[in-house]
Amino acid sequence: MRPLSAAQLLALWDAGQTRHPIDRALLALALAMPEQAPDELADRPVGWREVNLLALRNATFGHALDGYAACPSCGALMEFSLDGKVLLDGLPAPAPDVRIVVGTQQWRLPSSRDQAAILDAPDPDTAVEWLVDRCRIAENSPGNDLTVNRKKSQKSKSSPALLGELEARMEALDPAADIRLAMNCTDCGHVWDAVLDIGACFWEEVTTRARQLLESVHRLASAYGWREADILALSPARRAAYLSMIG
Numbered sequence: 001m002r003p004l005s006a007a008q009l010l011a012l013w014d015a016g017q018t019r020h021p022i023d024r025a026l027l028a029l030a031l032a033m034p035e036q037a038p039d040e041l042a043d044r045p046v047g048w049r050e051v052n053l054l055a056l057r058n059a060t061f062g063h064a065l066d067g068y069a070a071c072p073s074c075g076a077l078m079e080f081s082l083d084g085k086v087l088l089d090g091l092p093a094p095a096p097d098v099r100i101v102v103g104t105q106q107w108r109l110p111s112s113r114d115q116a117a118i119l120d121a122p123d124p125d126t127a128v129e130w131l132v133d134r135c136r137i138a139e140n141s142p143g144n145d146l147t148v149n150r151k152k153s154q155k156s157k158s159s160p161a162l163l164g165e166l167e168a169r170m171e172a173l174d175p176a177a178d179i180r181l182a183m184n185c186t187d188c189g190h191v192w193d194a195v196l197d198i199g200a201c202f203w204e205e206v207t208t209r210a211r212q213l214l215e216s217v218h219r220l221a222s223a224y225g226w227r228e229a230d231i232l233a234l235s236p237a238r239r240a241a242y243l244s245m246i247g
């Protein structure tokens, strides 16, 4: 994975301001993988998105991945420090077209599009129900037809046991969709599994880097009258050298 250029990073920061985190992640991948159609990116399994976002993050910002999680018991912020490369190496991307078979029915893995579609679910149980409905592959459809008739499938309610089994099997087949960190609160001793939100970490880093780039553009444009595009096209070393000259 190639790192985002300064111009791409600023474009991502600009366009991502008003987007939902799922869209931000897809926007970043669309910049990094121009050969992939945006629609195809949205249809890939959630874990595929997370693995590639982590790869892009590592390429752009380096392997050190620092963050923090709030202790669910006492609220204290606990910092964590990870090696993004080690994390990436341990995360399998789901195989394409993987299927879960229960009896005569089949399901595919949830995609970014599915994740976005269940955002307005009234509660977590309904969200799982909607997700399972969306991912069910319509019976009698030839081959791997991914189209699902939502209205039709809503009528055939899945039992809580089946929903639970499908949820567990989806998680097992796509572990990168839900990355957990074993955390230990040094204040109260509470032990828990924190969700590692790659997209949130990446967006925070993008925001910090974008502010630095804008500051550089402001100073160099003020001093030399250069255009933003020309300043962003400079290598980081040249930008830093000119910035040091204007003091």
Ligand SMILES: [Zn+2]
Residues within 6 Å of the ligand: 071, 072, 073, 074, 075, 076, 185, 186, 187, 188, 189, 190
């Ligand atoms: Zn605590």
